[in-house]
Amino acid sequence: PSTLVDGESVTDRDQRLAVLLSELTDAVQRGQTVELEAVCREHPDLADELRQLWGAVMVADVAGSHSRSDSPPASETPSGSLELPCRVGGYELLGELGRGGMGVVYRARQLGLDREVAVKMILRGQLASATDRERFRAEAEAAARLDHPNIVPVYEVGESEGRPFFSMKYIAGRTLSQMLTEHPLPDRDAARIMATVSRAIHFAHEKGVLHRDLKPSNILIDAEGEPHITDFGLAKRMTEPVSLTKSGAILGTPSYMAPEQAAGARGEVGPASDVYSLGAVLYHMLTGRPPFQAATPVDTVLLVLEQDPVPPRVINPKVDRDLEMIALRCLQKPADLRYASAESLAQDLDAYLHDEPISARSGRFAQVLSR
Numbered sequence: 001p002s003t004l005v006d007g008e009s010v011t012d013r014d015q016r017l018a019v020l021l022s023e024l025t026d027a028v029q030r031g032q033t034v035e036l037e038a039v040c041r042e043h044p045d046l047a048d049e050l051r052q053l054w055g056a057v058m059v060a061d062v063a064g065s066h067s068r069s070d071s072p073p074a075s076e077t078p079s080g081s082l083e084l085p086c087r088v089g090g091y092e093l094l095g096e097l098g099r100g101g102m103g104v105v106y107r108a109r110q111l112g113l114d115r116e117v118a119v120k121m122i123l124r125g126q127l128a129s130a131t132d133r134e135r136f137r138a139e140a141e142a143a144a145r146l147d148h149p150n151i152v153p154v155y156e157v158g159e160s161e162g163r164p165f166f167s168m169k170y171i172a173g174r175t176l177s178q179m180l181t182e183h184p185l186p187d188r189d190a191a192r193i194m195a196t197v198s199r200a201i202h203f204a205h206e207k208g209v210l211h212r213d214l215k216p217s218n219i220l221i222d223a224e225g226e227p228h229i230t231d232f233g234l235a236k237r238m239t240e241p242v243s244l245t246k247s248g249a250i251l252g253t254p255s256y257m258a259p260e261q262a263a264g265a266r267g268e269v270g271p272a273s274d275v276y277s278l279g280a281v282l283y284h285m286l287t288g289r290p291p292f293q294a295a296t297p298v299d300t301v302l303l304v305l306e307q308d309p310v311p312p313r314v315i316n317p318k319v320d321r322d323l324e325m326i327a328l329r330c331l332q333k334p335a336d337l338r339y340a341s342a343e344s345l346a347q348d349l350d351a352y353l354h355d356e357p358i359s360a361r362s363g364r365f366a367q368v369l370s371r
Contacts, residue, residue: 013045013046017046017049017050020046020050021050021298036050084096087111088121088163088165089158089160091167092108093106093107093119094106094107103120103122104120105120106119107170108170117168118167118168119165119166119167120167120168121164121165133164136164137164140166143166144157145207145209146232148200150226150227151204151229151230152168152171152220152228152230153168154166155169168230171230172223174220175219176216176217176219176281179216179221180285184288185285185286187286187319187323189225189285190285190323191323191326191353192349194281194345195346195349195350196226196346197214197219197278198345198346199342199346202342205271205274209232210270210273210274211232211274213231213253214274214277214280215255215280216285218231254292254300254301254304255280255291255300256280256284256290257276257277257280257304258274258276259304261273262304263305271341275330275345276332276335278342278345279328279330279331279338279345282323282326282330283309283327283331286319286323286324287312288315289315291310292304308333309331312328320352322358322360325360325361326349329348329360330345
């Protein structure tokens with residue numbers, strides 16, 4: 001029999017909570033304003049859980065999936081897209097590379113310098129809200145501050161007919177996400193790519209910038225197999241307050257999001273959160289799937305908050321034990337059990353590549369894992 005709490009079974013109570021969360025989600029999707037505290041007063045016995053899970057209800061995958069697939073005909077693009085080819089500022093837009101919740105990326109030719117570039121424009125054009133424009137500017141500013149060979153550089157920030165845009169280096173290749181649709185990567189390839197990406201993220205951290213939306217679709221692999229990080233749409237400076245809206249909205253991609261980010265834990269999102277996401281990407285490279293994946297974003301966030309990931313070797317027995325340990329260390333829910341920095345993660349990956357002992361097999365993390 002189910003355990004009773006104040007005369008109600010735990011199963012019935014959980015069902016009531018799930019229905020309420022579903023109703024709140026539907027209300028938000030209809031554009032209605034939800035006053036969380038008012039809802040909590042109406043359901044005092046569920047108030048604690050509602051406050052904890054509200055971030056999950058408000059999850060928004062802002063960056064979306066930049067598939068860089070063949071561009072659809074201009075007539076088939078959603079409202080706010082442009083008829084191609086067309087001219088924007090000093091650029092001729094030639095074809096669509098990919099889009100997400102906030103921006104659309106075009107392959108373009110910079111007319112003055114006659115070079116191929118990528119141009120990102122705000123998706124909603126002149127209909128974009130002030131918040132949309134603020135996030136879009138923040139992405140351009142964050143990327144423009146980072147001069148690193150494995151971070152896609154921004155060339156110019158501008159506006160055309162009221163529509164913000166910025167141009168950046170065009171990386172000929174495909175996303176890591178596209179590579180992983182075929183099969184998991186060999187261990188050493190995964191370790192090499194992740195070591196490079198981790199060092200680029202450590203560089204960003206040293207410049208005071210968090211990425212907060214690391215995932216395979218935001219890592220471009222060029223013709224030489226080198227990775228390049230893009231899409232700093234959720235980036236923030238470490239000196240700034242955590243950019244959560246008054247409603248408690250959490251921004252990011254649930255399958256790769258650290259628990260503290262998914263829970264809306266103000267003040268706790270930091271470099272360790274990006275380390276978690278790096279581990280989630282490594283996990284995906286090794287297994288062919290992210291560590292947590294469910295039917296809806298809310299369900300995925302609940303898994304991130306409550307469940308441990310299945311060890312990679314259970315999904316892909318070919319994965320090396322040391323590399324599995326490295327991924328699992330990144331994915332620890334307590335931030336202090338993860339690598340202290342993205343550079344520390346890169347060093348352990350280097351140790352693996354050189355057949356040297358890895359730090360993930362020693363210290364407090366190893367003791368926790370062996371329990």
